[in-house]
Amino acid sequence: MTDRSLDQRALALFEAALDLPAAAREAWVMQQAGADKALADRVLSLFAADRAASVAVHTGGAQASVDAPLPERIGAYRIVRRIGQGGMGAVYLGERASDDFRHQAAIKLVKPGVLSDALIQRFLAERQTLADLVHPNIARFHDGGATERGEPYIVMEYVDGRPITDWAADNSLGIPARLALFRQVCDAVRFAHQNLIVHRDITPSNVLVAADGAPRLIDFGIAKPPEAEGGDGAASSPYPSLAGLSLTPGFAAPERMAGVGATTLSDVFSLGRLLDVLVEDHAPDADLKAIIATATALDPADRYASVDALMDDLDRHATGRTVTARNGGRGYAIGKFVRRYRWPVTAAAVALALILAALIVALVSYCRAERARVAEEQRFEEVRALAGYMIFDLNSQLERIAGSTKARADLAEQAGRYLSALAASPGADDALKLEAARGFIALARAQGVPDRPHLGQIESARANLERAIGMIRDLREPSAPDLAEAQASLAMILGHIDSKTDAAAARLVEAHAVLAAVPSAARDRRWHMARRNVRKAELDMTTLTASLDDMPRLSDLLEAEIAEWPAAMRDSSDASLDRAYARYYRGIHHYFLDQPDDAVADLLEAERLFREAERANPGDPNILYALAWNANVGYSSATQSPALAGQARRFLDQASSILDRLLQIESNDDGLRAFAANVQQARSQALSADGRHSEAIALQRGVIAMHQDVLRRNPTPARSNRLVLAHVTMANIARAAGDRDTACAEYRSAREKLTVLDQRNEALGSVGRYGAGLDANLAACSWGGAANDLVILE
Known part of the structure; x- marks a missing residue:
């Protein structure tokens, strides 16, 4: 039996054993080899070489003595130490040190007396190879020459790094980070292949990762152009057995182990084995396993045709696209696409279907006129149905899903285009125009009406409401409920965003007027829902204007008017919601009157009713929003009485938890973010009251940053006032902590911002009354007063 045949069988057994745990490999090999001791010995020698691969410097040939004395200098370089041994x-x-620079380098030295002339020629070829390869992930060639005794050497970049597998383990890299690292290695190999160089020995120890986190491909000692191999594919090396091949068992391609010359596909195999070792302890998914299997296929024809093809599949894997190695078919491709886009895929599929339908209609229009007319009518109805579905159905489903803000924003934009097309349709009747107007109202609420979580698109919401109002007024018979709904929503923007409560009140008066003009017999469900929304907007305005006399009256009306609803509606979740809102505003009324016991009792009942409505509408963000405000007012009320301290903490925790959920759904809602900042501010004040001043100061800095971010994105008077209050709160906390410098700095920031608000006549509520107290504190700061000399501003 020839050595070549023995080597081929040993390689096959070695490759199969690599799939077993390391502890079980030797026993398995002995069992498989049976009485063939030569085969068993050859495989075990391969394992020994594989284990040595992590510490050897692979350059081919016999090992040099580790006991050889260090040379003092090689060329212009002082030798510091030996860093590796190679064949x-x-x-x-x-x-190397000189007047103008100092640097270190790795110097590879060969003694002519040790190696044959052929190997020396290969060493010299390596020098030229490195000179031709300039790439950020390939160790750079610096210089070359021969010593006075004729010993050839090359000077290359010194990579002070760790083998790629060790570096990944030391840094606890996950699969994405390992793949990003591996892709850089692939790019280096691809570059070498583009320069007609095959590395031939890609192993973990030949890929070092330096301190900067970038991998470097080293040791081109056995690299050579593909044409340097024998023309028939057999190696030109004089060594016919495994012992004479310049390769690392376990990473060399099967054809190399069989004595066939190296090609770019040999490097693809080695890259596949490197990837396998790099991710083997991290449970690679099916796609990644398929990539590894294709790269390490035994038959070169079954591997990736190039490193480019391997990298393309890695990119596909990283971006969630189909991996060519899987050959998964249509079902696999569709599944990958759906998983990448999830919710938007439905809308996209429908939109694509409509586009295709439109193209078909355009072609059919050349046929008989009657067929074109029917097809056009069908297309129009599909667009009409799609617009309604996107605004009223799909949006309500998406608004309950965390992380859906971007999908909803895209949906709103597309829905707006459909609605505009419907409204501008030639010959559109009043029913269609009213349908479009209702769509604009619903779209505006999702975009930016402040009585609920929204997408933060305030100006788009305002424009759509004004457009809807104009469209409804232009109808031959304007719809009173829809006009009232639009006016109530616009009033919320005017009051909360623009701080124009008088203009908001005028809109609400007009809304009541158009509703009152509807005869009693014509007051259907839509009419009652419109009146309750106008009533809730009125109640909301009382909190902005502190209209204490109107608050209980309007609360009673909101609850009493449920009795006028159609019988089927009186036990609905909408009824529970209105009873909850009535209790909520009664609680606010008691809070304003400093009646904490009554306020907390009302707010606890409101919480119960809101929870009842939520059970009928799980995850409804509008109900969660109401619950968050109820908890916020509950906290403020409970803090008025020491006996309610436990309830205060519970309310504060509840508000914070709900706001976290809502911000995952509507991350662009600046009003919601400002609300969350206010709750965090309450937490910082509570920490300060408990004497935990450093925690309170750190938390309040975050509150100020949140208010600044919201104000920068969308400045309004109300948000400017909240920022002043945040600075005052921070100053009060610092004063309580005895931190005079921080207190003075924060009082100064508050005074500067309040001065701007006073000049614009935009100071609101208690913020407008801070001026004298701030001036007094700043005077104390200027003459060097201590923290205790400053007055805490309430």
Whole structure:
């Protein structure tokens, strides 16, 4: 039996054993080899070489003596130490110092007396190879030459790094980070292949990762152009057995182990084995396993045709696209696409279907006129149905899903286009125009009406409401409920965003007027829902204007008017919601009157009713929003009485928890973010009251940053006032902590911002009354007063 045949069988057994745990491999090999001791010995020698691969410097040939004395200098470099041993000789760390620069380098030295002339020629070829390869992930060639005794050497970049597998383990990298690292290695190999160079020995120890986190491909000692191999594919090396091949068992391609010359596909195999080792302890998914299997296919024809093809599949894997190695078919491709886009895929599929339908209609229009007319009518109805579905159905489903803000924003934009097309349709009747107007109202609420979580698109919401109002007024018979709904929503923007409560009140008066003009017999469900929304907007305005006399009256009306609803509606979740809102505003009324016991009792009942409505509408963000405000007012009320301290903490925790959920759904809602900042501010004040001043100061800095961010994105008077209050709160906390410098700095920031608000006549509520107290504190700061000399501003 020839050595080549023995080597081929040993390689096959070695490759199969690599799939077993390391502890079980030797026993398995002995069992498989049976009485063939030569085969067993050859495989075990491969394992020994594989284990040595992590510490050897692979350059081919016999090992040099580790006991050889260090040379003092090689060329212009002082030798510091030996950093590796290779078959051609040794690699030393050299240092070069001169007046203008200092650097270290790795110097590979070969003694002509140790190696054959052929191997020396290969060493010299390596020097030229490195000179031709300039790439950020390939160790750079610096210099070359021969010593006075004729010993050839090359000077290359010194990579002070760890083998890629060790570096990944040391840094606890996950699969995405490991793949990003591996892709850089692939890019280096691809570059070498583009320069007609095959590395031939890609192993973990030949890929070092330096401190900067970038991998470097080293040791081109056995690299050579593909044409340097024998023309028939057999190696031109004089060594016919495994012992004479310049390769690392376990990473070399099967054809190399069989004595066939290296090609770019040999490097693809080695890259596949490197990837396998790099991710083997991290449970790679099916796609990644398929990539590894294709790269390491035994038959070169079954591997990736190039490193480019391997990298393309890695990119596909990273971006969630189909991986060519899987050959998964249509079902696999569709599944990958759906998983990448999830919710938007439905809308996209429908939109694509409509586009295709439109193209078909355009072609059919050349046929008989009657068929074109029917097809056009069908297309129009599909667009009409789609617009309604996107605004009223799909949006309500998406608004309950965390992380859906971007999808909802895209949906709103597309829905707006459909509605505009419907409204501008030639010959559109009043029914269609009213349908479009209702769509604009619903779209505006999702975009930016402040009585609920929204997408933060305030100006788009305002424009759509004004457009809807104009469209409804232009109808031959304007719809009173829809006009009232639009006016109530616009009033919320005017009051909360623009701080124009008088203009908001005028809109609400007009809304009541158009509703009152509807005869009693014509007051259907839509009419009652419109009146309750106008009533809730009125109640909301009382909190902005502190209209204490109107608050209980309007609360009673909101609840009493449920009795006028159609019988089927009186036990609905809408009824529970209105009873909850009535209790909520009664609680606010008691809070304003400093009646904490009554306020907390009302707010606890409101919480119960809101929860009842939520059970009928799980995850409804509008109900969660109401619950968050109820908890916020509950906290403020409970803090008025020491006996309610436990309830205060519960309310505060509840508000914070709900707001976290809502911000996951509507991350662009600046009003919601400002609300969350206010709750965090309450937490910082509570921490300060408990004497935990450093925690309170750190938390309040975050509150100020949140208010600044919201104000920068969308400045309004109300948000400017909240920022002043945040600075005052921070100053009060610092004063309580005895931190005079921070207190003075924060009082100064508050005074500067309040001065701007006073000049614009935009100071609101208690913020407008801070001026005198701020001036007094700043005077104390200027003459060096201590923290205790400052007055805490309430």
